[in-house]
Amino acid sequence: MLAAGEPGSALVQWLRLPVAERHAGDGLTDDLVAGVVRYAARPNETAMIGATLAARLGLERLWSVDDHSADTPDGDDPAAAKAYGDAITRAWDNPATRERLAADTRFMAGLAQPGGVLAYYRWLNAPDAPMLAFRSDFGAALVERSPIQAGRRYVGYWETRNLRMVANIRDVLGRYPGMRLLAIVGASHKGYYEAYLNQMHDVRLTDTAAFLR
Template identity: 65%
Template sequence: MTLAGAAATSATATGDYRPAFRPDQLKGPPAGAPNEVLVLGTVHLSGLGDSFRAAQLSPLLDRLARWQPTAIATESLSGLQCDSLRRYPARYADTVESYCPDTGPAAAAAGLDVPAATAEVERLLAAWPAKPTAGQRRHLAAILLAAGEPASALVQWLRLPTAEQRAGDGLTADLATTLAALKGRRNENYWVAAVLAARLGHERLWSIDDHSADTPEPTDRAAAEAAIMRAWDNPAAKAQRAQDQQHEGRLTQPDGLLAMYRALNDPQTPTLAYKADFGAALVEPSPQGFGRRYVGYWETRNLRMVANIRDVLARQPGTRLLTIVGASHKGYVDAYLNLMHDVRLADAAAVLR
């Protein structure tokens, strides 16, 4: 056989190979209650118009509460990952600036860096009383801020009676002001996840986003952006934008926001998102492979997010986990989670009816 023939045979064999081992078909049943995950695709609330108000979230929150999650995860970076990224500024300086809160004031107040504060959070919650005092909640909120977990700190703040939402017990006046500001910040981690967690009696949230695949802006950034923009100029992307504009135009109507969430979590939405974005980028023909680089980043990020989710589930088997992620992540997170032996997925469309 010639070298060309051998290469062709190898390529055909590689392209046709499908593994016989199918972890998605090997799900037990496990001993005890299964792990259940509801992946909620969300719009980023900060991008909605000025007319949007937190009260419009009530129908969504009611439906999520009825599902009765025992834990809630958010698309946010953990304090520990931010602490790690800060140690490599040549690669992650922009990521830290964009996604990592400043823990300096809380660290100074607590006398703890992020790893030490994270360990202290775990120690406190391991011995957490059934009826903590207001002082204990304020103290835990302060340590959570030092650990780089502001949304979890807000959960503690929201669980306090209004009169007890004040400085004290390690929570300085500036830190109390920070938490009060977070309460009014238009962000799904605060207005959906933290509010729901407090309503259901949870003590914390889980940060499961991952930006370790981020890289500095390339020297050929302009060419890369041009190539990706050309890929995104396609019929599916235009249809997706039209749908988004239609739903945003109805936000002021009763249940307008709920209608948007139903559309974002429709079973067909991930396929449209793939055709509009990642699928188009995958076949983008630049010699530098700009589209393939982008898809590689995207798949890596989603895989690492799912690994973080799986890690949360392993802490307490039988967890009923609500995971709130940007809508473009939902199809990938669902698909990758479905490969796990001890994960069963809930139908977000059914929950939102």
């Protein structure tokens, strides 16, 4: 899994080993072991939630869905890249963004308190969160009026990226009919995931509120 560029799945395999067997050997060098250990210690949901849960459930791997194949190079003209970035930054300067940042700051400040992490996740997964993200980001970009149509280009990229991510999810679900799947993704993707997956036959979404208690 390490050679395939799948550190999350490599960590699943590592965590499934008895503690006494988590050492170099059988082609796993000291450097590779150190890399897995460092990855396990990183504060990110793939390692802390995805790999840990998969190992606990006896699963063999995680499934990566975001290959960033929708990304395109900035081009050779620095001025054009700056104009694009400036236009998107101006679009993001709006009341919804300030509302979102204020709430994020408030919840982040309480992470160390009892229940703080779950409170943060509840806010990120609240029913109105996707619309706030849209108003502050993609919706604002759609109505910006730069001559280069930066906002429309940005939203085109974003929708394409999410479509490909959801297509990869649907591919996995199609391989294992009836399975349950936990998708771990940035909060701004959630509304798009739900919109696209709700169009799929044989896919039923479950509200995360039932689990974030």
